[in-house]
Amino acid sequence: MLWETVKLALRSVRRNALRSFLTLLGIVIGVAAVIAMITIGSGTTEKVKQDITKLGSNLLTVQALRPMRGGDTNFTPRPLSDEDLRGLVDGLQNVDAVSAAAQRTVRIVYGADNLSAQVTGTDNDFFIARNWEIVSGREFTESELRGGANVCIIGQTIRSQFFGEGDPAEDSIRVGRLSCRVIGVLESKGTSGFGQDQDAVLMMPLTTFQRRIAGNRNISQIYIAVKDGISTSETVANVKDILRDTRRLSPDQEDNFDVRDMTQIADAMTSTTQVMTGMLGALAGVSLLVGGIGIMNIMLVSVTERTREIGIRLAIGAHERHILVQFLVEATVLSLLGGLIGIVIGLGLAAAASMSLSIPFVPSMTVIAIAVGFSALIGMVFGFFPALRGARLDPIDALRHE
Amino acid sequence: MTAASNPPLLSFEKVWKTYGAGEARVDALAGVDLTIRRGEFVAIMGPSGSGKSTSMNIIGCLDTPTDGTYRFLGVDAGRLDRTRRAVLRNRYIGFVFQGYNLLPRTTAAENVELPLIYRGVSARERRGLAMKALADVGLKGRENHTPAELSGGQQQRVAIARAIVSNPTLLVADEPTGNLDTARSHEIMNLMTRLNREQGLTIVLVTHESDIADYAQRTISFLDGNIASDRLNREAA
Numbered sequence: 001m002l003w004e005t006v007k008l009a010l011r012s013v014r015r016n017a018l019r020s021f022l023t024l025l026g027i028v029i030g031v032a033a034v035i036a037m038i039t040i041g042s043g044t045t046e047k048v049k050q051d052i053t054k055l056g057s058n059l060l061t062v063q064a065l066r067p068m069r070g071g072d073t074n075f076t077p078r079p080l081s082d083e084d085l086r087g088l089v090d091g092l093q094n095v096d097a098v099s100a101a102a103q104r105t106v107r108i109v110y111g112a113d114n115l116s117a118q119v120t121g122t123d124n125d126f127f128i129a130r131n132w133e134i135v136s137g138r139e140f141t142e143s144e145l146r147g148g149a150n151v152c153i154i155g156q157t158i159r160s161q162f163f164g165e166g167d168p169a170e171d172s173i174r175v176g177r178l179s180c181r182v183i184g185v186l187e188s189k190g191t192s193g194f195g196q197d198q199d200a201v202l203m204m205p206l207t208t209f210q211r212r213i214a215g216n217r218n219i220s221q222i223y224i225a226v227k228d229g230i231s232t233s234e235t236v237a238n239v240k241d242i243l244r245d246t247r248r249l250s251p252d253q254e255d256n257f258d259v260r261d262m263t264q265i266a267d268a269m270t271s272t273t274q275v276m277t278g279m280l281g282a283l284a285g286v287s288l289l290v291g292g293i294g295i296m297n298i299m300l301v302s303v304t305e306r307t308r309e310i311g312i313r314l315a316i317g318a319h320e321r322h323i324l325v326q327f328l329v330e331a332t333v334l335s336l337l338g339g340l341i342g343i344v345i346g347l348g349l350a351a352a353a354s355m356s357l358s359i360p361f362v363p364s365m366t367v368i369a370i371a372v373g374f375s376a377l378i379g380m381v382f383g384f385f386p387a388l389r390g391a392r393l394d395p396i397d398a399l400r401h402e
Numbered sequence: 403m404t405a406a407s408n409p410p411l412l413s414f415e416k417v418w419k420t421y422g423a424g425e426a427r428v429d430a431l432a433g434v435d436l437t438i439r440r441g442e443f444v445a446i447m448g449p450s451g452s453g454k455s456t457s458m459n460i461i462g463c464l465d466t467p468t469d470g471t472y473r474f475l476g477v478d479a480g481r482l483d484r485t486r487r488a489v490l491r492n493r494y495i496g497f498v499f500q501g502y503n504l505l506p507r508t509t510a511a512e513n514v515e516l517p518l519i520y521r522g523v524s525a526r527e528r529r530g531l532a533m534k535a536l537a538d539v540g541l542k543g544r545e546n547h548t549p550a551e552l553s554g555g556q557q558q559r560v561a562i563a564r565a566i567v568s569n570p571t572l573l574v575a576d577e578p579t580g581n582l583d584t585a586r587s588h589e590i591m592n593l594m595t596r597l598n599r600e601q602g603l604t605i606v607l608v609t610h611e612s613d614i615a616d617y618a619q620r621t622i623s624f625l626d627g628n629i630a631s632d633r634l635n636r637e638a639a
Contacts, residue, residue: 004519015507312503315464316517316564317492319485395464399503 009330023298024338026291031342031371033284038367039350041277043359045270052266059262062222075256080219087246096225099125102209103220109174110162117200119175121209129223137169137184140205148207153184155199178212232261292382299331299386310390311398323391331383332376339375343368408439411604417470419456430456432627443598443605445615448624458608462495462574463487492520496565500577502557504549510560511545517568535563555586575607579614591617
């Protein structure tokens, strides 16, 4: 009986193919938008997670707080120093690496070619803390680090622009005014979630950077890699204790530095993308509502058009229930069809967006199942009133209807 | 053979049907008493507004009296709800209308199957019964034609097949020949006469043409909401 009704509904949808298609366009657009949004949203979340993992999820970043322009500062600004670094290296247990770094964007020249890159002065622990491998060449030696040798390790963007497929080993490039010997090449990190090229980088010993590039002994960040299985929040507390000591802060003074936990940043970024996804999804939900009203409208037309048919069916023994189910199934089939087309289009859009934004394509079966269920529900809800109107018709009046 | 001694199939006892109230009150039926027995072939005549259509709707369990009792198969059908009357119509009553009232773009066989669907008969059994009913009305070979591909007479035969497929007790025919030419009309009436004689089907026929009414054994004439005359037709009996 139900199968008969579904067949009947399909036939009726096919009979008015153009009208049916225009009606379910609202549902198609709504479902496509929801599916595309959610799929792209979870792709972005996934991408952020991957980026964080690349950065090292057990990474702590220490930075000196800078006074805010125009704002009240209740701390004494002071850059990070060698003393802070030594304090952390000596005082922290359960860490894999403690690394100091300072950066500046510098123009790099090789022959007639040049590009702008982020130059970082640091040490070998940096590569451990940032989870970054040297794919060819070597690390810095102890004497290079101590003596401030003019050597550098370059990122893939610099390598490919200056040397193509060739080996840059022992070749010299100019970093600002400084001539620097290339001793190694870093693995590629690709583009960050914010569209930044993470491979346009150059690393040199911190001492070299401070003396020849920055002209001061400041440290921009200290990276700390916490051992696996050790609580990062506990280490954060230790770091704070040590730094308050090395920076000679009295108990009534505020921290003039900031310790950031990568896992916290990951959570914050993930929740941001989730909020965005939710908002866009709600917007798409409005389009579903409009689609539902369209279905209601066309079902009312359908009931009026087929008043005589309803009269015949009632006269030969159909119950109210039969007529109700017939039109309800028709509305549901219509809206479900829209939902299925919408899912296909939505996934297509999400796949295209994933390719152009280079984020992973992660279609969710749950979301698809919800979309199918929801579009069926829309058909039932918005089809109910027209169907009830048809079922309540008086057979005598309906038979007289022209 | 006369049906005058058969048990009653349906009866009106002081049946009133009124529309509106106060000044605008119209009595479509004004205390009608009537009995129709099993196997009878009855023609109902009368000018428009005489109450013949209203009484036909009540006989067919499509409508209920405002006052009085309508009994069908011993049941007080006038007091049944919509669903129960739908069951009665589905099981015991077949309808034939002036405008055929077939579902458009639906084959003859599917149209004939319709009452069986609502009775919950399986698809295979339905198809078999529909084929048999279509053969009974002389439409063998036309089972897969849609109404648009059939002539008026053929469409009315499909309608009759649909009415008799569920093997009803009563056939209610409302101006069944109204849209047909004379030759086609007489074919349809001969078919109905045969169903009455051979299968003992009780037929209530509403018409305003006396030569059509002459096919029946009994003619009831309505005037102003009541029965003006009720007589047996010599030649038919």
